[in-house]
Amino acid sequence: MVAMASNSTIPVTVLTGYLGAGKTTLLNRILTHEHGKKVAVIVNEYGEVGIDNQLVIDADEEIFEMNNGCICCTVRGDLIRIIGNLMKRRHKFDHIVIETTGLADPAPVIQTFFVDEDMQEKLLLDAVVTVIDAKHIQQHWDAHEAEEQIAFADIILLNKTDLVSAEELKELEAKIKGMNRMAKIYHTQNSAVEMDKILGVKAFDLSNALEVDPEFLGEEAHEHDNSVYSIAMVEEKPIDTNKLKSWIGEVLRTQGVDIFRMKGIINGQGMDQRLVFQGVHMIFDGTIDRPWKPEEKRRSELVFIGRNLDEEGLRKGFLSCIA
Numbered sequence: 001m002v003a004m005a006s007n008s009t010i011p012v013t014v015l016t017g018y019l020g021a022g023k024t025t026l027l028n029r030i031l032t033h034e035h036g037k038k039v040a041v042i043v044n045e046y047g048e049v050g051i052d053n054q055l056v057i058d059a060d061e062e063i064f065e066m067n068n069g070c071i072c073c074t075v076r077g078d079l080i081r082i083i084g085n086l087m088k089r090r091h092k093f094d095h096i097v098i099e100t101t102g103l104a105d106p107a108p109v110i111q112t113f114f115v116d117e118d119m120q121e122k123l124l125l126d127a128v129v130t131v132i133d134a135k136h137i138q139q140h141w142d143a144h145e146a147e148e149q150i151a152f153a154d155i156i157l158l159n160k161t162d163l164v165s166a167e168e169l170k171e172l173e174a175k176i177k178g179m180n181r182m183a184k185i186y187h188t189q190n191s192a193v194e195m196d197k198i199l200g201v202k203a204f205d206l207s208n209a210l211e212v213d214p215e216f217l218g219e220e221a222h223e224h225d226n227s228v229y230s231i232a233m234v235e236e237k238p239i240d241t242n243k244l245k246s247w248i249g250e251v252l253r254t255q256g257v258d259i260f261r262m263k264g265i266i267n268g269q270g271m272d273q274r275l276v277f278q279g280v281h282m283i284f285d286g287t288i289d290r291p292w293k294p295e296e297k298r299r300s301e302l303v304f305i306g307r308n309l310d311e312e313g314l315r316k317g318f319l320s321c322i323a
């Protein structure tokens with residue numbers, strides 16, 4: 001269980017996306033925009049020389065680089081160390097952006113914020129922002145990284161819209177929604193997006209409502225193959241939270257490798273408060289949240305995003321938790 005975030009925690013945005021998608025372009029916008037926030041940037045660059053650092057516009061912001069290869073291998077140590085150093089100058093910034101290399105799997109970065117107690121005390125994961133090259137993504141579906149970056153996203157910038165037709169864009173958006181029903185999607189050129197759409201959005205705040213697009217709830221739009229897709233479940237009958245806990249524990253133990261993200265708001269039997277949780281692979285985090293509002297419909301919503309998901313098994317398992 002995670003302690004509730006205090007006001008003194010610093011929000012962190014994880015920026016991800018395939019090579020050349022437009023991450024540096026977005027970073028430059030973040031650094032030059034007059035949003036009143038002082039932003040510290042951590043850039044992870046694969047290889048010896050941090051070319052990205054030279055491309056990022058010279059600003060007052062602090063830029064730290066991790067050059068020890070792929071972020072996933074060194075994340076626990078390096079990220080924690082770098083953030084530890086940054087925190088010594090905590091008064092100099094009020095938001096952190098971590099740009100992951102185009103090839104990195106974002107999971108270890110995200111998990112660090114769930115696992116490390118010290119990090120949890122000082123930092124609050126705000127959102128995972130994924131930039132997608134609307135034109136070139138078509139060539140990258142085979143590379144699992146592109147799919148995983150979509151799976152982990154809270155916010156997706158469908159970038160380079162100038163290079164594709166309206167029809168192509170629509171198809172791509174439908175495909176992405178099938179993969180990740182939770183993410184908010186914005187169409188952009190040169191990563192131009194209003195800053196309040198990507199910074200300070202509190203997508204990882206457990207007390208935030210789960211935003212399942214109702215239009216997608218009933219749809220079976222995804223392909224049941226090896227690609228990433230999402231499953232959403234809604235149930236109005238109260239849930240036995242003990243059964244739910246042991247069922248989710250079992251699901252994550254056995255299928256956690258394939259489950260990238262999971263989010264839920266639960267209407268627990270006999271509970272006047274919402275039970276909310278989220279998971280990243282096998283790491284899972286839940287808490288008792290605010291009371292249900294009198295006018296609010298009490299219902300449980302659960303979303304799984306991953307690959308090779310046993311949809312029928314998951315639905316059955318969830319139904320077996322009804323009180």
Ligand SMILES: Nc1nc2c(ncn2[C@@H]2O[C@H](COP(=O)(O)OP(=O)(O)OP(=O)(O)O)[C@@H](O)[C@H]2O)c(=O)[nH]1
Binds near residue numbers: 019020026160161
């Ligand atoms: N046509 C077009 N080009 C764009 C757009 N956004 C970014 N670019 C260009 O795409 C190229 C790659 O953009 P970057 O921002 O460097 O991409 P990146 O994701 O940081 O790339 P890596 O650091 O290699 O992972 C640059 O030449 C940008 O000018 C867009 O909306 N349309």
